[in-house]
Amino acid sequence: MTAAEFVAQLDETNQAVLRRLEPESTLKPEVAGALNVTNLLKVALKNEIEATEIAARWLVATTDVEVKMAFARQAGDEAKHYRMIGDRLGELGFDARSFDPLAQGFGPLFKYLDSLETTVERVAAGQFTREAIAVVKNRQFIEFCDRAGDRPTATLYREVIEPDERFHHQLGRSLLLKLATTAELQETARRAAARTLALAEELQGAALRTAGIHHAPGC
Numbered sequence: 452m453t454a455a456e457f458v459a460q461l462d463e464t465n466q467a468v469l470r471r472l473e474p475e476s477t478l479k480p481e482v483a484g485a486l487n488v489t490n491l492l493k494v495a496l497k498n499e500i501e502a503t504e505i506a507a508r509w510l511v512a513t514t515d516v517e518v519k520m521a522f523a524r525q526a527g528d529e530a531k532h533y534r535m536i537g538d539r540l541g542e543l544g545f546d547a548r549s550f551d552p553l554a555q556g557f558g559p560l561f562k563y564l565d566s567l568e569t570t571v572e573r574v575a576a577g578q579f580t581r582e583a584i585a586v587v588k589n590r591q592f593i594e595f596c597d598r599a600g601d602r603p604t605a606t607l608y609r610e611v612i613e614p615d616e617r618f619h620h621q622l623g624r625s626l627l628l629k630l631a632t633t634a635e636l637q638e639t640a641r642r643a644a645a646r647t648l649a650l651a652e653e654l655q656g657a658a659l660r661t662a663g664i665h666h667a668p669g670c
Protein backbone atom coordinates (compact mmCIF):
# COMPACT_ATOMS: atom_id res chain seq x y z
CA MET A 452 0.00 0.00 0.00
CA THR A 453 1.08 3.61 -0.40
CA ALA A 454 2.58 5.56 2.50
CA ALA A 455 -0.62 7.62 2.71
CA GLU A 456 -2.77 4.49 2.94
CA PHE A 457 -0.43 3.05 5.55
CA VAL A 458 -0.50 6.19 7.72
CA ALA A 459 -4.30 6.35 7.54
CA GLN A 460 -4.53 2.68 8.57
CA LEU A 461 -2.02 3.10 11.42
CA ASP A 462 -3.91 6.13 12.68
CA GLU A 463 -7.16 4.17 12.70
CA THR A 464 -5.57 1.25 14.60
CA ASN A 465 -3.99 3.62 17.13
CA GLN A 466 -7.22 5.53 17.70
CA ALA A 467 -9.11 2.27 18.31
CA VAL A 468 -6.64 1.35 21.08
CA LEU A 469 -6.63 4.88 22.47
CA ARG A 470 -10.39 4.72 22.90
CA ARG A 471 -9.74 1.79 25.24
CA LEU A 472 -7.33 3.95 27.27
CA GLU A 473 -10.11 6.45 27.80
CA PRO A 474 -11.48 7.68 30.06
CA GLU A 475 -9.24 6.56 32.93
CA SER A 476 -5.71 6.59 31.66
CA THR A 477 -2.09 7.00 32.60
CA LEU A 478 1.35 6.04 31.39
CA LYS A 479 3.26 6.26 34.63
CA PRO A 480 2.76 4.35 37.85
CA GLU A 481 5.30 6.24 39.96
CA VAL A 482 3.19 8.95 41.60
CA ALA A 483 4.27 9.19 45.22
CA GLY A 484 1.59 10.24 47.67
CA ALA A 485 -1.87 11.65 47.09
CA LEU A 486 -3.47 11.96 43.67
CA ASN A 487 -3.39 15.73 43.25
CA VAL A 488 -2.17 18.24 40.67
CA THR A 489 1.23 18.70 42.35
CA ASN A 490 2.03 14.99 42.40
CA LEU A 491 0.76 14.49 38.84
CA LEU A 492 2.95 17.40 37.67
CA LYS A 493 5.97 15.62 39.19
CA VAL A 494 5.11 12.63 36.97
CA ALA A 495 4.82 15.11 34.08
CA LEU A 496 8.38 16.33 34.75
CA LYS A 497 9.64 12.78 34.32
CA ASN A 498 7.69 12.35 31.08
CA GLU A 499 9.00 15.66 29.75
CA ILE A 500 12.65 14.97 30.56
CA GLU A 501 12.41 11.50 29.01
CA ALA A 502 10.75 12.94 25.88
CA THR A 503 13.45 15.62 25.68
CA GLU A 504 16.25 13.10 25.99
CA ILE A 505 14.93 10.53 23.50
CA ALA A 506 14.34 13.23 20.87
CA ALA A 507 17.85 14.58 21.48
CA ARG A 508 19.41 11.12 21.15
CA TRP A 509 17.56 10.54 17.88
CA LEU A 510 18.47 13.99 16.57
CA VAL A 511 22.18 13.19 16.67
CA ALA A 512 21.62 9.67 15.30
CA THR A 513 20.28 10.70 11.89
CA THR A 514 21.76 12.50 8.89
CA ASP A 515 18.35 13.28 7.33
CA VAL A 516 17.93 17.03 7.79
CA GLU A 517 14.11 16.99 7.96
CA VAL A 518 14.15 14.23 10.59
CA LYS A 519 16.95 15.91 12.52
CA MET A 520 15.07 19.21 12.71
CA ALA A 521 11.81 17.49 13.67
CA PHE A 522 13.53 15.86 16.65
CA ALA A 523 15.29 19.13 17.46
CA ARG A 524 11.96 20.97 17.51
CA GLN A 525 10.47 18.28 19.71
CA ALA A 526 13.42 18.26 22.14
CA GLY A 527 13.14 22.05 22.48
CA ASP A 528 9.39 21.93 23.08
CA GLU A 529 9.66 19.17 25.69
CA ALA A 530 12.40 21.13 27.50
CA LYS A 531 10.14 24.19 27.41
CA HIS A 532 7.31 22.10 28.92
CA TYR A 533 9.68 20.93 31.64
CA ARG A 534 10.51 24.52 32.57
CA MET A 535 6.90 25.70 32.49
CA ILE A 536 5.73 22.76 34.62
CA GLY A 537 8.60 23.41 37.05
CA ASP A 538 7.51 27.05 37.29
CA ARG A 539 3.92 26.01 37.94
CA LEU A 540 5.09 23.57 40.63
CA GLY A 541 6.94 26.50 42.24
CA GLU A 542 3.68 28.47 42.37
CA LEU A 543 2.06 25.43 43.99
CA GLY A 544 4.79 25.44 46.65
CA PHE A 545 7.07 22.69 45.32
CA ASP A 546 10.67 23.53 44.40
CA ALA A 547 11.28 21.60 41.17
CA ARG A 548 14.96 22.58 41.12
CA SER A 549 15.58 20.35 44.12
CA PHE A 550 13.84 17.41 42.39
CA ASP A 551 15.50 14.87 40.08
CA PRO A 552 12.76 13.10 38.10
CA LEU A 553 15.32 10.56 36.87
CA ALA A 554 16.51 9.59 40.36
CA GLN A 555 14.89 6.15 39.88
CA GLY A 556 16.26 5.84 36.34
CA PHE A 557 14.48 5.81 32.99
CA GLY A 558 11.08 4.15 32.68
CA PRO A 559 10.10 1.14 30.55
CA LEU A 560 8.72 3.20 27.66
CA PHE A 561 11.92 5.25 27.41
CA LYS A 562 13.99 2.06 27.43
CA TYR A 563 11.86 0.55 24.68
CA LEU A 564 12.08 3.69 22.52
CA ASP A 565 15.83 3.89 23.10
CA SER A 566 16.18 0.33 21.75
CA LEU A 567 14.70 1.26 18.36
CA GLU A 568 17.31 1.45 15.63
CA THR A 569 15.64 2.75 12.50
CA THR A 570 14.19 6.18 11.78
CA VAL A 571 10.85 4.82 10.58
CA GLU A 572 10.34 2.95 13.88
CA ARG A 573 11.41 5.95 15.95
CA VAL A 574 9.02 8.25 14.14
CA ALA A 575 6.15 5.73 14.27
CA ALA A 576 6.64 4.96 17.98
CA GLY A 577 8.12 8.10 19.51
CA GLN A 578 6.23 10.78 17.59
CA PHE A 579 3.21 9.45 15.73
CA THR A 580 2.05 7.08 18.50
CA ARG A 581 3.48 8.38 21.77
CA GLU A 582 2.30 11.90 21.00
CA ALA A 583 -1.19 10.64 20.12
CA ILE A 584 -1.28 8.99 23.55
CA ALA A 585 -0.13 12.29 25.08
CA VAL A 586 -3.00 14.18 23.49
CA VAL A 587 -5.53 11.79 25.05
CA LYS A 588 -3.83 11.86 28.44
CA ASN A 589 -3.51 15.63 28.47
CA ARG A 590 -7.20 16.08 27.66
CA GLN A 591 -7.96 13.92 30.71
CA PHE A 592 -5.49 15.83 32.86
CA ILE A 593 -7.09 19.14 31.83
CA GLU A 594 -10.46 17.78 32.97
CA PHE A 595 -8.86 16.67 36.23
CA CYS A 596 -7.43 20.18 36.78
CA ASP A 597 -10.80 21.76 35.95
CA ARG A 598 -12.52 19.53 38.50
CA ALA A 599 -9.81 20.33 41.07
CA GLY A 600 -10.38 24.05 40.42
CA ASP A 601 -6.77 24.56 39.24
CA ARG A 602 -7.32 26.98 36.39
CA PRO A 603 -3.65 28.04 35.82
CA THR A 604 -2.52 24.44 35.31
CA ALA A 605 -5.51 23.66 33.09
CA THR A 606 -4.76 26.76 31.00
CA LEU A 607 -1.06 25.87 30.67
CA TYR A 608 -2.01 22.46 29.30
CA ARG A 609 -4.90 23.70 27.18
CA GLU A 610 -3.07 26.61 25.55
CA VAL A 611 0.57 25.49 25.33
CA ILE A 612 1.41 21.89 26.12
CA GLU A 613 -1.47 20.02 24.47
CA PRO A 614 -1.18 21.98 21.18
CA ASP A 615 2.60 21.31 21.16
CA GLU A 616 2.09 17.56 21.69
CA ARG A 617 -0.49 17.56 18.89
CA PHE A 618 2.11 19.22 16.66
CA HIS A 619 4.68 16.53 17.55
CA HIS A 620 2.16 13.93 16.42
CA GLN A 621 1.76 15.86 13.16
CA LEU A 622 5.55 15.94 12.70
CA GLY A 623 5.47 12.16 13.03
CA ARG A 624 2.69 11.96 10.48
CA SER A 625 4.52 14.01 7.85
CA LEU A 626 7.76 12.07 8.36
CA LEU A 627 5.97 8.71 8.13
CA LEU A 628 4.39 9.81 4.85
CA LYS A 629 7.92 10.31 3.54
CA LEU A 630 9.54 7.26 5.13
CA ALA A 631 7.02 4.39 5.20
CA THR A 632 7.28 3.61 1.52
CA THR A 633 7.74 -0.17 1.37
CA ALA A 634 5.85 -3.12 2.85
CA GLU A 635 8.89 -3.97 4.97
CA LEU A 636 9.28 -0.45 6.39
CA GLN A 637 5.55 -0.29 7.04
CA GLU A 638 5.67 -3.57 8.94
CA THR A 639 8.52 -2.42 11.25
CA ALA A 640 6.72 0.88 11.83
CA ARG A 641 3.47 -0.97 12.62
CA ARG A 642 5.23 -3.23 15.11
CA ALA A 643 6.92 -0.32 16.91
CA ALA A 644 3.64 1.59 17.16
CA ALA A 645 1.80 -1.48 18.48
CA ARG A 646 4.47 -2.14 21.11
CA THR A 647 4.30 1.49 22.26
CA LEU A 648 0.54 1.27 22.69
CA ALA A 649 0.81 -2.08 24.46
CA LEU A 650 3.35 -0.61 26.89
CA ALA A 651 1.04 2.33 27.52
CA GLU A 652 -1.83 -0.04 28.29
CA GLU A 653 0.35 -2.23 30.52
CA LEU A 654 1.66 0.76 32.42
CA GLN A 655 -1.82 2.16 32.76
CA GLY A 656 -3.07 -1.14 34.15
CA ALA A 657 -0.15 -1.34 36.60
CA ALA A 658 -0.74 2.23 37.71
CA LEU A 659 -4.42 1.68 38.37
CA ARG A 660 -3.81 -1.61 40.19
CA THR A 661 -0.91 -0.50 42.36
CA ALA A 662 -1.67 3.14 43.06
CA GLY A 663 -5.13 3.99 41.73
CA ILE A 664 -3.42 6.51 39.46
CA HIS A 665 -5.06 8.00 36.45
CA HIS A 666 -5.06 11.36 34.67
CA ALA A 667 -1.25 11.68 34.66
CA PRO A 668 -0.29 13.98 31.79
CA GLY A 669 1.82 12.82 28.84
CA CYS A 670 4.34 14.21 26.39
Ligand SMILES: [Fe+2]
Binds near residue numbers: 502528612
Ligand atom coordinates in the same frame (compact mmCIF):
# COMPACT_ATOMS: atom_id res chain seq x y z
FE1 LIG B 1 5.89 17.64 26.36
Ligand SMILES: [Fe+2]
Binds near residue numbers: 502525582585
Ligand atom coordinates in the same frame (compact mmCIF):
# COMPACT_ATOMS: atom_id res chain seq x y z
FE1 LIG C 1 5.70 15.85 22.84
